[in-house]
Amino acid sequence: MSDFLIACGGTGGHLTPGIALAEEMERRGYSSLLLVSKKRIDQTLTEKYPQRRFDTVSGAPLLLTVPGVVRFVSTQAKGFLHAWGLIRREKPRLVMGFGGFTTAAVIVAAWVLRVPVALHESNRVPGRAVRALARFARRVYLPRGIKLPHTDIAKLRHAGLPVRDEIKRRPRGEAAEKWGLDPNRRTVVLLGGSQGAQALNRWASAAAPVLAERGVQMLIVTGPGKGDGGTQTFPDLEGQAVATVSIPFCDDMAAAMSLADLVVSRSGAGTLAELIEVGVPAVLVPYPFAADNHQSANAQEFANHGAGLVVEETSLGSLTELVVGLVLDDERLTAMRSEITLIARASTLPLMFDDIEKLATGGTKTSPPFPRYARA
């Protein structure tokens, strides 16, 4: 039995908020089962949480080709049957979906079995899954200011993205030691989302000696399968060695962010929420092929708050100069960090958690207690 089934597979940006929700609900005395995909990133991330219960659900994104549609239908059907069995066995109070291709089958199965459903959209352009599934949900959580057309507004709430308990600022020395870096040097950390970003990795390799010359060290998270990792050193203007460390996957994002004076990153909603939690300014390079260009919308919002800058991938040629200027500019970095503190203070996450708990226990007018679905 699980109080919550949380469908959160497919990318790190879907999975980590699912873990964060499970952590919060555990504090409130509820159990959760997290449903993830069979993708390598899900398996890598889940290994870090042996104390949590995970299950895998089939699913594939909808590609508009004949094999793509066949694969979508067959994996969703398989996912539906599996989810049906799980819901009957686990008897959840609520099924929560964080979007993505593994959400659909689980949400539809829950709706058919009359289990309350809630959805969460983290991006500033709602994804296809959340748009299509909103009709089955009693509640849809959206980023502040984002609308979902054709959906009963009584269902909609604005809320941020839950981040895992471990995502807290840590002592810089401890973080530097983890990767053999110097706690007293300016540091740029490169992040490419959960899959890594080749274009940013190429930029970082070319920029590392230039940054080192100005005394700036780098930690580069290349993404799984996109590099072997290792340490290189380059001289600064006095001939002192400055390190650049590459790692394929970061299992301690709080430490990486705590070490950074400045992050250079893709603008997935997960990374942005974590940057806000740890309080780190960023130069954001949106993934240009994200659905409906949602990473640009995410990045623009972060920049509009004064927390960072946006550079399009087509302008990577100017990125090194911009990063060198910014990471050595104390006044600007301090101003950006204060803006981030203001964003963090405006968080409505506690309200969202209360609301989810109420939905699960039958406590709101818009969410009547589970009709015709009896908890055993």
Ligand SMILES: CC(=O)N[C@H]1[C@@H](OP(=O)(O)OP(=O)(O)OC[C@H]2O[C@@H](n3ccc(=O)[nH]c3=O)[C@H](O)[C@@H]2O)O[C@H](CO)[C@@H](O)[C@@H]1O
């Ligand atoms: C290419 C693509 O479609 N990306 C989407 C994907 O982002 P994607 O999952 O790539 O990136 P996000 O920034 O949203 O989230 C990454 C998550 O993985 C964690 N992490 C990442 C790398 C690592 O080495 N270790 C680690 O733990 C991060 O701490 C974070 O929690 O889902 C997001 C949420 O729908 C979307 O906003 C993104 O546009």
